[in-house]
Amino acid sequence: MSRISYNLRVIWACMKKDIKVSLTDRIFVILGVFLPVNFLILFSLFVLSGGQAPTAVVMNDTGPYAQQFYHSMAGAHSFILQKATASEASRLIQAGRIVAVVTIPADFETRIQNKQPVKVDVDINNLNTDFTNDIRRAVPLSITSFYAKAFPNVVTIVPHETDQYTQDTGYIPYLTVSILVIALVVGGLLQSGTSAAREWENATMKEVLLSPASRWAVVTGKMLGALVMSLASVIVVLAVLIFIIGVHPLHWGAMIGFTLLTLAIFIALGTLLGTLIKQRQAFTGLAFGVAIPLFFVSGAFGPISFNVPILQVIAQITPVYYAIVLQQYAFHGFTLNTYGLAANTLILFGFAIGLILLSALVLRRSTVAN
């Protein structure tokens, strides 16, 4: 039998064995499939509001100017408005159901007509400065746009906006693509890492290492097994993203290619870490614990170049950053850095090859004594 044919048999056997062993643990298989989907759903839930503040407006004046002011607030892209009486609004803000109360005074109409100063009361549940500042900026925006519409000859300074893209992309369609990458990270790491660590925990690694099989073939077989197991969760995640959340890729081929490439990287990383850590418990904790910080550090929320320099440096040493850049291109056609499509893809390939070689090397250097 030729060497190549023997290695192919080893790869096939290792892959088949790992898949069979994984399938015996049904609860873990089911949870392994749905854990990445959980990430997608749960992260998405908490950007549903899109940063818009639930706000009650107490209309003590219902004249045309007061109504126009209300409509300016509604058009400010900053509030989820509801009209309420003063007592209702007070109850809602105390109960934490809304975060701001805007009170239009009873003499609003008269004072505006007479060009007299008028104060709009804004009560804010100042939970944290990020959200509070959005409200603090949105009320002046409403005032300016109210004047620009009601008195175009008086308020002459207005922003004239030119957008780079023909249409705005909502926060959810943008962020869910970044979350997809994190789901791939978690799925790939868990499947491959637990499979590698299991061999050490059950001491079956002894037989593997003592066999005449090439370590490269063993690693390749194990990675392919993890890839097959991960594909189930990838299909579920993509189905949720495309058919339920409704984010359709602009470039299907690129999306599939980048998905497989990302998966390969994290399967290799999982195999490497599983071989080094040798314990499923510690590995699982680490895989999960690494995923959330990676999400925040890798430019998931927007181009990393908009961030502080230290985060830009950290992001660019992780493959997650490049995976997000490429998936945002595949789904929305966005350019998030200046490296170009080919360079970003090559960097990802570099990570994939490097990690595959490293995990094979680590297994090669592993001994039964360890």
Add this chain to the structure above:
Amino acid sequence: MILAFLRSVWAITRKDIRVWLSNRRNIAATVIPPIAFLLIQALGSAAVGRSPVALVTLDSGAKGQQMQQIFHNADVFRITDATPEQAATLYKNIQVVAVITIPSDFTQRVEAHDPSPVEVHVNNLNLDFTNDIRRSVPDAITQFYQAQGSTSPIKVTVQEQNLRARDIQLFQYAVLPTIILLLTLSGLVTASIATSREWETRTIKEMLLSPTSRATIIVGKVLAGFVTTFLLGVLVLLLGAALDWTQPVGIYWLTSLIILAMIALFSTGLGVALGAALHKSQPVIAISINVAIYLFFLAGGIGVIAFEPLWLQNIAAYIPLTYGIHALEQAVFYSSSDLFGRDMLVLGLCALAALGLGVLSMRRGIAN
């Protein structure tokens, strides 16, 4: 009798803690990620809400210069003053979200009461950044008019009243849910594995055949998980305090520690119940992580629950961690015990329910 109970509990607790301490990889895997998460959030928060923009001021007149100064003082942008060419390069290289241009005839137009547009080119790739710009530019324009005092054509002004005595920075706000996540994850994972391991290594046989009651075994295991989990929580809280992120004052140190203890007790009890019900560490790890993630997210862990839709707020009301986060925020940020009794009651009942589940699972486990 009580002495025997205490001795048994102590022996089980000591054994479980020793096993936990002997596994340094587990300790590292539990402690390092939340600390890394905290540091990353602290770094990232420097950029939150302050988008990088290029400001091109083509007008050297008084109004143009005043507008430029207002943009600088607005504290909502990270501004780079640039020529049109430099601004175009920064925009093309995705170094800035927007280019704001004050046109050369700005002063002339403002003084003549002619329409005076401020040009804004926006990289509108997601609404979070785009809306920041859409809010901030009119905010600066409003400030420009307000600077005119009584001659300002804009007569509407804002009178702001804050519900809370102090503003909390985003990263400070994120520290507490992170501590809660650490407690939940550590409690669930540590306790569930410590329990399921007894079945996997068949040491449960010796424990069950010993003259120790089932309740003693449960209490001993919960106590071991509780001690390690609680200490981790205290460690991160102290780290937050050392960095001046989270610093309870006076008696609120005590209430903060009580809250951490209740959450640690709840998560540990739940972990023991899971471990005793499933008997295998692999599914136990996966379920524990899923449960911890769901509890954390649904309690508003990464967002601000008050900003979320009503249906999500209603779900959060049934998640025990919501009350833990609320109580901890009140104690740490506002030196307040507002609804402390309610929060502790909910957490206490949930911890008791978790312990009850643990005893029940252990009974089922014995029967099996």
